[in-house]
Amino acid sequence: MGKLFNRINKGFSRIFRVLLFVLSAFLIIYFFPKSGKFKYNFENGRPWQSENLYAPFDFAIKKSQEEIDDEITQAKINTPLFFEIDTSLITNSNKQIITRIEELKNDSLFNVLKEEDVKNIKIHSSEIIDEVYYKGLLEENFDFKDSQLISILLDNKLVNSTYYNRLIKPEDLITFINNKIIETNSEKYKSQIISLVFDIIAPNLFYDKVLSDESINEATINISPNRGFIEKRNTNNLKRRSC
Secondary structure, three states, X not given: OHHHHHHHHHHHHHHHHHHHHHHHHHHHHHHOOOOOOOOOOOOOOOOXXXXXXXXXOOEEEXXXXXXXXXXXXXXXXXXXXXXXXXXXXXXXXXXXXXXXXXXXXXXXXXXXXXXXXHHHHHHHHHHHHHHHHHHOEEOOOOOOOOOOEEEEEEOOEEEEEEEHHXXXXXXXXXXXXXXXXXXXXXXXXXXXXXXXXXXXXOOOEEEOHHHHHHXXXXXXXXXXXXXXXXXXXXXXXXXXXXX
């Protein structure tokens, strides 16, 4: 009889522990939150309506990679690229025109012209060359944005600031010359002017890559990956410090 009672007691004890475990697990699962929920309601762009929140530690507000890339691009555009100008070309261009016309007297484009025509060709060609050098003819077609700031140097001294789209690229030279011929009503001499200008014209702006790269590096190296910084114990909306 005593053995039977002990067995029943032990069995009841085990069943009780199992039921207690199942009940505890049920209560934990039932009352445990299904997902984390922020207890404050807020909307972007609207004032904070609840009591002040305080940061338990310092933390940065990170920028997105797109924001960082945009800042780097904008910094590059606003940082001048440097070109060295050769002013000797414009000084010598008139002499070169006279010399070249003499050389072309027996050319089929020139030998049929009157002296007055040759004089007009010389004047128009000289004006076009001067204007090309004034605007600046690049040595090659660089892949810069039109709004890129440009600094023009003479003997390492700044003599002019402009934008890339105001300079003449080699691929745009023939269009520029044609437009000037039309503006001056000298289409009848178009072939002679184009031939003469292309015989004489040469780039007068040369890219200083070393100086430009140094300038860009200085402008972009200090761009912060953070939009701001929240200090410990500061309020969520009043004590933000920019980085």
